[in-house]
Amino acid sequence: MGTTEHTVKAFDEDIGELRGLISEMGGRAEAAIVAAMDALVKSDTRAAGRIVSEDARIDDLEAQVERLAVRIIALRAPMADDLREVVAAIKIAGVIERIGDYAKNIAKRVPLIESRRTIEPISLLPAMANTATEMVHDVLNAFAARNAQGALDVVERDKVVDDFYNSIFRTLVTFMMENPKTIGEAAHLLFVAKNLERVGDHATNVAEMVYYAATGEYLADRERGGED
């Protein structure tokens, strides 16, 4: 779908610019999550501070996506798959902005977790983060390519993230019960795990938007495990 060019070439340029902005946003949000996890594991508070301040850039990009999308709707009057893509872009930008917020939230916890090395589940968190950020990465590729199958594949993977979360949750609760002194740190790690679980949910939401943009059909009522 959408392989042929528009008669009005500037329309293709606008759509290309929109995809570029979404792609840049996604890349930044993905990198922010990975970097936040790295800072958490290494207890690198300087890196964590950088992640917090760089979130403003993602917010900026969201505003740019919105402005460009409104301009395209006003000036190009997009129809059919073009219209669906532009509307999806606005919604996707909002979701990526939230993912950026989760990275910021994780980074903010770095200075608050003192004894993290004594808590074993922390070793599972980076793997969970990788799975969630790969979902974000792949779903945005699917968006740029209008690839419905790619979106479906991402939806399937949300269960892996949910399994990670459930496993980490149980382990942390056990830790807290065995050693009440770890409750403060363990609670922070629980929030980190929850944030990552939400990143997976958001990637799934984006996948549904991509599916709709690509096919015009709603992936409605599809069961999403771990949704609270």
Added chain:
Amino acid sequence: MESMNQNLKMTARDVSVFYGEKKAIDAVSIDVPLEDVTAFIGPSGCGKSTFLRTLNRMNDTISIARVEGRIELDGEDIYAPSMDVVQLRARVGMVFQKPNPFPKSIYENVAYGPRIHGLAATKADMDQVVEQSLRRAGLWDEVKDRLSDSGTALSGGQQQRLCIARAIAVDPEVILMDEPCSALDPIATAKIEELIHELRGRYAIVIVTHNMQQAARVSQRTAFFHLGSLVEYGETSEIFTNPRQERTKDYITGRYG
């Protein structure tokens, strides 16, 4: 095509139109519901205007044109030998691309049709038909104090609404509009579109337009024609957000050709 739980005003089945040897329309079947505005869209030369003209036999005026298939108005074959073409064109009125008022007064433009069809017995009856037609066409308030002025002295948009009033005056069942706004400015166009909205339900309306936004704005059903064939016909909101056919999508998204 999905089924429609609506009153069908006109139905066309396997309608083909030939100009001499050339086939301009190829086996088009379509239903025109009473309640909705139906828009025909498609690139120049796709046959949408030709097809529109089969619906009130305007193609009869072209000697080399030949129509095959069956077109019914309320279940009656409009190409049957017993069909009175003059009567048919009163029941299925037409508004053209360029406003074409007669070089007569505003009053006479509207009164002409009812007079030749004998629809008004007295002067008072005729006054009432003229006023009601001009009101329905949204023109009454602008012209009521100058009904004896020439119709050609009106602005383009007013002239087009006068032509719509003229079509309405003979109490038609269907109004065909062939690019009624292509010669009008955006304000006059908006007034015609608002008028179409108000006339909806009272008359079955079929509009041919090159302006896809206009089709999206005024119609509930849209038919896309290409190279003499009906490619896709469905709800306007579906056609413009999620067309089923690749050719429809390419056309409405501006990727055509």
